[in-house]
Amino acid sequence: MIAIVVLAAGCIIQAVTGLGNQTCEKQLFAMDTYMTFKARGENAEEAVDAAIEEVKRLDALLSTGSASSEVYGINSNGGGRVSEDTKVLLKRSMEFYESTDGLFDITIYPLMELWGFPSKEYHVPAEPELQRVLEYVDSEKIQFDGENLTLAEGQKIDFGGIAKGYTSARVIEIFKEYGIENGMISLGGNIQTIGVNESKQPWNIGIRDPEGDASDALGAVKVSGKAVVTSGGYERFFEEDGNTYIHILNPKTGQPADEDLVSVTIISEDGTLADAMSTSIYLMGLDKASDYWREHAEEFQMILVTDDNGIYVTEGISDNFNCIKDYRAIELYDE
Numbered sequence: 001m002i003a004i005v006v007l008a009a010g011c012i013i014q015a016v017t018g019l020g021n022q023t024c025e026k027q028l029f030a031m032d033t034y035m036t037f038k039a040r041g042e043n044a045e046e047a048v049d050a051a052i053e054e055v056k057r058l059d060a061l062l063s064t065g066s067a068s069s070e071v072y073g074i075n076s077n078g079g080g081r082v083s084e085d086t087k088v089l090l091k092r093s094m095e096f097y098e099s100t101d102g103l104f105d106i107t108i109y110p111l112m113e114l115w116g117f118p119s120k121e122y123h124v125p126a127e128p129e130l131q132r133v134l135e136y137v138d139s140e141k142i143q144f145d146g147e148n149l150t151l152a153e154g155q156k157i158d159f160g161g162i163a164k165g166y167t168s169a170r171v172i173e174i175f176k177e178y179g180i181e182n183g184m185i186s187l188g189g190n191i192q193t194i195g196v197n198e199s200k201q202p203w204n205i206g207i208r209d210p211e212g213d214a215s216d217a218l219g220a221v222k223v224s225g226k227a228v229v230t231s232g233g234y235e236r237f238f239e240e241d242g243n244t245y246i247h248i249l250n251p252k253t254g255q256p257a258d259e260d261l262v263s264v265t266i267i268s269e270d271g272t273l274a275d276a277m278s279t280s281i282y283l284m285g286l287d288k289a290s291d292y293w294r295e296h297a298e299e300f301q302m303i304l305v306t307d308d309n310g311i312y313v314t315e316g317i318s319d320n321f322n323c324i325k326d327y328r329a330i331e332l333y334d335e
Contacts, residue, residue, distance in 0.1 A: 023198065024048045030059045031164060033188030039175055040182045040198065047178035051171040051185070058170065061085060062163050064109060064156075065118060071157060075109070079143075079150040089159050089166060090144055092272055096162070097139045100280040100292075105251040107151075109158035110136045114254075117247045122238040124245065130254040137251045165275025168192035168227060172271070189235065189278075192227040192271045202320070209325055210234055210263040210305055218311070219323040221303065227271035231278035232263040250283055259285030260306050267317050268300035277302075286312065290332055297334040 024044035028035045035055065037048045061083065063069040074080050082090070096104040109118075110133045116122040125133075133154075141152035151157065159166075164187045171185050172194055182195030184203055193203045202224040206217035210232050221228060233246035233256075248257040264282045266274040277300055281289045286306055293302055293314060301317035313321050314332045 026052065028052050028055060030055050031063075031167070031187065033164075035188070036184075036186040037171070038184045039178075039180045041178070041180045043178040044180065044183075047175050047180045047183075050178065051174050054170055054174055055167055055187075058085065058163070058167050062089075062159050064158050064160070071159065074149060074151065075156040078153075078155075079148065081147055082144075082149050085166075086149075087146075089162060090142075090149065092166075092276070093159070093162060094139060094142075096273075096276045096280065099296075100284075102139070102251060103283045104161060104276050104280045105137060105139050106157045106159060106161070107137050107139050107142065107155050108161075108249060108251045109156040110154065111249050111251065111254055112158065112247075113156075115245065115247075115249065115256075116238075117236060122240070122245070124240055124243075125254075134254050137254075161279045162272060162276050164188065164190040165227065165229060165272040168275075169271040189230045189232075190227065190271070190275060191229070193223055194225055196224055207265050207303060208232065208234075208263070218305070218325040219303075219321060221265070221267065221317060221322075222320040223267060226267055226269055227274040228265060228267050229271070229274040229278045230263060230265040231282050233257070248279060248282055257283050259283065260308075261285060261289070261304055262307050263303075263305035264289075265303040266300050267302065270299070273299060293332065294334055302332075 022042060022044045023040045025038040026048050037051050039047045060066065061070050064071055066072055070083055070086060093106045112118055114125050114129060114133050136154040141155060143150040168185055168187050168190050172192055175183050175194055184193045191205050197203050202222040204220045204222055205228045206220045207230060209216045209218035233248060236247035237244055246256045250257055261282050264278050266277045268274040281302060284292060286304060289304060301314045303321060304312040310330055311323060312330050312332050315334060318331050
């Protein structure tokens with residue numbers, strides 16, 4: 001029996017019984033999503049419990065909505081002294097900001113608020129509103145001296161585009177500290193694996209069909225020791241006057257993504273990078289995403305679904321991807 005994990009917020013994990021070792025599986029709701037932690041080994045339960053505590057700690061630290069979080073304090077006070085985790089996240093965020101020519105931008109939070117995604121009080125802003133708030137969206141305005149962070153007037157930060165990837169990477173580190181060689185964690189659309197599954201085979205991670213419901217997969221990719229992160233407009237959106245507005249906003253225009261991609265899956269050993277790239281690549285569209293990948297092919301692989309039912313799979317993962325839907329599969333090469 002093969003275990004398939006469908007990449008979707010609040011997904012349910014189907015798994016076979018563990019063979020030969022203690023297998024522990026527990027669930028948690030945090031970071032606004034349902035999470036599953038699964039480990040196999042002598043210290044499986046201790047590892048899972050430690051991982052859950054780490055997720056709770058990071059959730060409390062990075063939440064934009066909790067008045068006791070570090071990020072909330074930074075946004076409220078225009079800056080402040082930051083923890084070691086936030087230092088790492090700031091450093092990686094700025095690297096991705098530079099690499100993607102500003103498409104990955106943690107100062108996008110005022111735009112998210114304007115559209116009503118954090119509060120779910122949705123609002124389609126007029127152009128003057130967008131232009132006013134876009135003045136606040138620019139990571140280059142952030143000042144950081146290694147200990148203290150200072151935001152420009154009107155700025156707010158949100159690590160939502162990277163926090164789950166960073167968290168999943170931390171969980172894998174904890175698993176390794178407890179001697180876990182085989183396990184998997186699902187943080188909504190973020191999956192990270194270590195070792196093999198109960199059948200001693202690579203994990204078979206299903207990728208949601210963007211035209212189906214949360215349990216409908218268009219295919220699956222076999223991985224071991226890698227993160228698999230999917231972003232799609234179906235995750236969060238609202239409708240108004242017959243139009244659909246997704247939560248993936250372009251920090252340059254202030255508008256929801258409107259390129260030709262409807263689903264982006266990133267596969268990488270680096271869970272933090274996979275999380276950041278899933279959103280950034282979505283915003284690029286197929287052509288720019290393909291060019292970007294060719295420059296960074298050693299860092300990640302990807303599976304892209306276009307709005308005309310094409311699936312573009314990079315050569316480094318194509319042999320491990322199985323398409324089960326009637327899509328046109330096209331391979332991308334590192335030219």
